[in-house]
Amino acid sequence: MKISVCGKGGSGKSTVVTLLADEARAKGYRVLVVDSDESNLGLYRMLGFDQLPTPLMELVGGKKKVIKSMTRDFSSGESETAMTIMMQDTILVDEIPAEYMREKDNLRLVCIGKILQSLEGCACPMGVLSREFLKKLSLKEDELVIVDMEAGVEHFGRGVETSIDSVLIVVEPSFESLELAERIYSLAAGIGINDVRAILNKAPSDEIAARLEGELGKRGIDVIGCIHYDPEVFKSSMEGSALDKGRAADEIRDVLGSLLPRAKP
Numbered sequence: 001m002k003i004s005v006c007g008k009g010g011s012g013k014s015t016v017v018t019l020l021a022d023e024a025r026a027k028g029y030r031v032l033v034v035d036s037d038e039s040n041l042g043l044y045r046m047l048g049f050d051q052l053p054t055p056l057m058e059l060v061g062g063k064k065k066v067i068k069s070m071t072r073d074f075s076s077g078e079s080e081t082a083m084t085i086m087m088q089d090t091i092l093v094d095e096i097p098a099e100y101m102r103e104k105d106n107l108r109l110v111c112i113g114k115i116l117q118s119l120e121g122c123a124c125p126m127g128v129l130s131r132e133f134l135k136k137l138s139l140k141e142d143e144l145v146i147v148d149m150e151a152g153v154e155h156f157g158r159g160v161e162t163s164i165d166s167v168l169i170v171v172e173p174s175f176e177s178l179e180l181a182e183r184i185y186s187l188a189a190g191i192g193i194n195d196v197r198a199i200l201n202k203a204p205s206d207e208i209a210a211r212l213e214g215e216l217g218k219r220g221i222d223v224i225g226c227i228h229y230d231p232e233v234f235k236s237s238m239e240g241s242a243l244d245k246g247r248a249a250d251e252i253r254d255v256l257g258s259l260l261p262r263a264k265p
């Protein structure tokens with residue numbers, strides 16, 4: 001099953017990805033986290049790794065070559081990109097070269113690419129690579145892919161979600177976040193994803209959580225759980241350390257439980 005975690009900037013996408021990944025791993029899944037956010041660097045730290053993996057963008061020869069290499073007939077094979085796994089129709093998780101992955105205890109992390117220099121151009125090639133990589137990724141029954149999307153909705157324009165089974169929208173207590181959730185819901189439905197649900201995050205009280213759930217309900221969006229504001233989460237993120245979780249660790253359990261019954265290999 002491939003799950004994409006989307007939402008407004010700062011709503012808690014990376015936090016939710018980390019919570020879900022840890023919980024799924026504890027449940028015996030082999031989890032692959034795909035860092036598809038070209039701006040923020042810190043997901044690897046939240047997940048407890050000490051280094052970012054080499055971005056997959058390097059594997060395919062860098063940004064300039066990506067669009068060309070994704071559309072070229074590789075059988076003529078003149079470029080070094082022809083040697084990469086991106087040529088294959090399907091990619092197994094175990095086939096991803098080790099240097100492009102961080103790995104520990106059934107948790108793996110790959111990163112699509114990061115914008116690190118000014119004037120290096122837009123992130124569209126990363127969207128293309130994300131889309132193609134996710135499409136080709138073929139999973140075994142006990143494998144779960146969780147994608148940390150860039151903030152906002154541009155990834156829908158790039159078709160990154162084409163092969164995604166389930167979209168999870170992270171909603172924080174703000175009107176902007178609700179409005180964006182509504183747009184994500186309709187964009188996801190527009191490309192045929194039926195399983196689109198929301199998770200509340202940073203709720204300061206049950207009362208606020210109930211109001212948010214009501215607002216999302218009016219927009220036709222089901223809520224599958226709530227992570228309250230958790231000072232442990234906030235503190236570890238401020239310190240740039242692995243995600244420390246208090247109450248959030250318990251709260252994510254039900255969310256994963258709601259996501260996985262619909263799982264397909």
Ligand SMILES: Nc1ncnc2c1ncn2[C@@H]1O[C@H](COP(=O)(O)OP(=O)(O)OP(=O)(O)O)[C@@H](O)[C@H]1O
Pocket residue numbers: 007008009010011012013014015016037040150151201202203227228229230231233234235237238248
């Ligand atoms: N449940 C929570 N309780 C307390 N703080 C939280 C919670 N969830 C997220 N935060 C804090 O909110 C901030 C943003 O979280 P996070 O980086 O996960 O969001 P994001 O949606 O991935 O952001 P971006 O759009 O920049 O990638 C961080 O400081 C994080 O610690």
Ligand SMILES: [Mg+2]
Pocket residue numbers: 013014015037040148
């Ligand atoms: Mg993030």
